[in-house]
Amino acid sequence: MPSLKxxxxxxxxxxxxxxxxxxCGAGIVMRLVLLAIDKPVIASCATxxxxxxxxxxxxxxxxxxxxxxxxxxxxxxxxxxxxxxxVFKREGKIDKEIVFVAFGGDGGxxxxxxxxxxxxxxxxxxxxxxCYNNQAYMNTGIQRSGATPKYAHTTTSPVGKVIPGKIxxxxxxxxxxxAHGIPYAATSIPGRWNDLVSKVEKAVKIEGFKYIxxxxxxxxxxxxxxxxxxxxxxxxxETCIWPLYEVVEGKYRLTYKPKEKKPVIEWxxxxxxxxxxxxPENAHLLEEIQKEVDxxxxxxxxxxxx
Amino acid sequence: MEKKMxxxxxxxxxxxxxxxxLKFKTGNWRSKRPVHIPEKCINCLICWISCPDDxxxxxxxxxxxxxxxxxxxxxxxxxxxxxxxxxxxMKEETx
Numbered sequence: 269m270p271s272l273k274x275x276x277x278x279x280x281x282x283x284x285x286x287x288x289x290x291x292c293g294a295g296i297v298m299r300l301v302l303l304a305i306d307k308p309v310i311a312s313c314a315t316x317x318x319x320x321x322x323x324x325x326x327x328x329x330x331x332x333x334x335x336x337x338x339x340x341x342x343x344x345x346x347x348x349x350x351x352x353x354x355v356f357k358r359e360g361k362i363d364k365e366i367v368f369v370a371f372g373g374d375g376g377x378x379x380x381x382x383x384x385x386x387x388x389x390x391x392x393x394x395x396x397x398x399c400y401n402n403q404a405y406m407n408t409g410i411q412r413s414g415a416t417p418k419y420a421h422t423t424t425s426p427v428g429k430v431i432p433g434k435i436x437x438x439x440x441x442x443x444x445x446x447a448h449g450i451p452y453a454a455t456s457i458p459g460r461w462n463d464l465v466s467k468v469e470k471a472v473k474i475e476g477f478k479y480i481x482x483x484x485x486x487x488x489x490x491x492x493x494x495x496x497x498x499x500x501x502x503x504x505x506e507t508c509i510w511p512l513y514e515v516v517e518g519k520y521r522l523t524y525k526p527k528e529k530k531p532v533i534e535w536x537x538x539x540x541x542x543x544x545x546x547x548p549e550n551a552h553l554l555e556e557i558q559k560e561v562d563x564x565x566x567x568x569x570x571x572x573x574x
Numbered sequence: 575m576e577k578k579m580x581x582x583x584x585x586x587x588x589x590x591x592x593x594x595x596l597k598f599k600t601g602n603w604r605s606k607r608p609v610h611i612p613e614k615c616i617n618c619l620i621c622w623i624s625c626p627d628d629x630x631x632x633x634x635x636x637x638x639x640x641x642x643x644x645x646x647x648x649x650x651x652x653x654x655x656x657x658x659x660x661x662x663x664m665k666e667e668t669x
Contacts, residue, residue, distance in 0.1 A: 290648030299626070498652060
């Protein structure tokens with residue numbers, strides 16, 4: 269894996285002047301993904317924060333060929349580009365190695381783009397799909413998504429007398445992607461740059477469909493102090509809410525194990541959307557989440573051992 | 575019957591130049607300004623890799639911190655928080 273001194277020599281392909289919020293996790297994710305790839309890249313992007321904030325007409329923060337697509341079809345768009353590339357290559361019209369990347373938020377990946385994503389994975393296009401998961405529809409005003417964690421406050425799952433935030437569990441899309449039998453799936457965070465860079469580097473060397481899901485803290489929707497973006501992503505790992513692992517050809521491997529597993533409250537207490545969980549009358553909700561996090565962690569450990 | 579248009583005759587969509595957001599300065603969003611303390615800096619580049627706005631200028635040859643790019647820095651404070659040597663301080667922005 270390249271050191272920071274080597275990475276700094278690479279050209280910035282996700283440049284300044286984009287209009288993501290100050291302290292946005294997704295901006296860091298985009299930079300890290302592109303820095304990790306030392307080949308020409310063609311990317312597509314689903315509608316979402318990144319799409320609307322980085323390509324406001326007539327500006328673009330992308331110094332690569334970048335295709336705008338709709339909310340649901342980032343994976344299909346990049347599939348088409350990759351298929352066209354294969355034809356050009358076969359016909360001898362192009363010979364350079366190009367890496368194909370699709371970006372999508374959790375809305376454009378877990379919910380609206382799931383069909384396109386599943387199709388692209390099933391056809392096993394030689395593509396890397398990166399989901400920056402900020403756990404709600406942040407760009408349209410913090411509506412709940414399939415990736416919003418249980419009991420989180422969003423504008424469509426408001427905490428009040430009726431419900432204590434979103435009442436369902438979030439779906440585990442990494443497992444859904446593993447079930448497609450793709451050659452590589454992984455989770456990552458922006459707070460461990462070497463974890464994300466090494467996973468992207470590893471993924472693009474593998475032939476076939478690759479999926480990396482990166483937890484992307486949202487200062488506006490979670491909300492949290494902007495300087496804590498990376499710290500909060502690391503705390504999600506330390507509490508085992510967001511374990512770092514990869515699945516290569518169906519084989520699970522934990523890529524980081526917290527020295528000491530922290531209680532989930534450590535992650536919740538820095539975020540406004542979970543503020544109600546700190547109240548004494550909601551202690552049972554907190555306990556319920558802790559139990560489920562523990563169960564999922566043990567389940568993952570078993571998968572990694574076998 | 576009228577002959578239908580083939581894909582070759584379709585109008586090409588908008589193709590814009592890349593990297594043009596550099597023309598849009600986001601530095602005026604800032605309410606706090608990062609200030610570099612050179613005596614404490616060990617040039618580890620953690621600030622550079624952590625910046626969502628690519629607003630830290632580094633000498634590409636020797637990997638040394640040069641300056642903040644105040645044209646784009648939004649003042650989020652991630653660099654100051656992440657710096658292992660506390661070599662970045664956030665100060666109130668003055669107009």
